Amino acid sequence: MTTGTLEKTFEFNLQGVELGAVTSIDVPAQSLTARLVPGDPIRLEVRVEMAPEVAAEARADALAALLYRQLLLTFGHSIDHASSPRAVQRGVTVPAATRSPSVIASSATVKVTAAIVATATVVLAPATIGAVARDVALRIVAAQPPTSAQLYTAIDMYVAGLETNNRVVRFLIFYSAVGLASLFRSHKAGQADVDALLISANPSVATSPSPRGHGSETLYTKLRNDFVHSEERGCNPALAIIELERHIGSFQADVATVFRSL
Numbered sequence: 001m002t003t004g005t006l007e008k009t010f011e012f013n014l015q016g017v018e019l020g021a022v023t024s025i026d027v028p029a030q031s032l033t034a035r036l037v038p039g040d041p042i043r044l045e046v047r048v049e050m051a052p053e054v055a056a057e058a059r060a061d062a063l064a065a066l067l068y069r070q071l072l073l074t075f076g077h078s079i080d081h082a083s084s085p086r087a088v089q090r091g092v093t094v095p096a097a098t099r100s101p102s103v104i105a106s107s108a109t110v111k112v113t114a115a116i117v118a119t120a121t122v123v124l125a126p127a128t129i130g131a132v133a134r135d136v137a138l139r140i141v142a143a144q145p146p147t148s149a150q151l152y153t154a155i156d157m158y159v160a161g162l163e164t165n166n167r168v169v170r171f172l173i174f175y176s177a178v179g180l181a182s183l184f185r186s187h188k189a190g191q192a193d194v195d196a197l198l199i200s201a202n203p204s205v206a207t208s209p210s211p212r213g214h215g216s217e218t219l220y221t222k223l224r225n226d227f228v229h230s231e232e233r234g235c236n237p238a239l240a241i242i243e244l245e246r247h248i249g250s251f252q253a254d255v256a257t258v259f260r261s262l
Contacts, residue, residue: 004094
């Protein structure tokens with residue numbers, strides 16, 4: 001088994017936000033260091049020293065995935081569109097023999113134009129990015145609690161929502177993600193429980209009486225049901241789509257707040 005130093009570079013996109021400075025990540029327990037470099041795309045340069053090649057590769061990949069997820073959780077309210085990390089360069093140096101870094105074959109990087117919301121780019125303060133980096137350095141060496149499987153699946157759904165350009169699909173994925181988060185938090189995932197989480201994130205979210213006569217429902221639940229149950233509610237599906245698209249920005253902001261609080 002080859003033991004050496006792995007250097008691997010990833011690229012990913014976070015449309016709508018911009019890193020304010022280069023940020024370093026240091027994980028001594030894994031002999032790992034990394035640099036997060038601003039740009040479009042963003043670059044993550046990872047170095048794992050004197051480790052078996054397979055283990056070093058796994059550590060680099062895990063760091064890229066975790067950092068990407070934490071950035072989306074922290075700044076999801078400002079992200080128009082995201083694309084997950086992909087490896088663009090990889091090299092291994094072994095004692096007494098050095099191999100030149102090999103470039104992984106890939107297509108040219110294409111700038112993605114967000115189809116969700118056309119907003120001004122938010123520049124993220126170095127101190128804020130640094131806090132995320134420190135959090136990732138701690139999380140990368142901690143095992144994922146098996147009791148949190150529902151939460152991590154909900155987070156995966158939240159990430160998938162940010163990666164789609166279709167506004168209606170994003171809305172529906174987010175709604176399901178909040179339902180699963182509610183199941184993790186209170187062991188209940190009914191519409192009232194989803195609404196409770198959304199109201200905890202934004203107490204001013206609009207509510208209206210439920211057509212079924214069972215209390216009230218948030219604007220987001222109403223919009224979701226008007227689309228999914230348009231025939232039962234006597235709604236126009238085309239109009240329901242327009243309303244989902246019109247409110248995806250505020251819904252995304254509130255969902256991001258929900259996930260930051262879990």
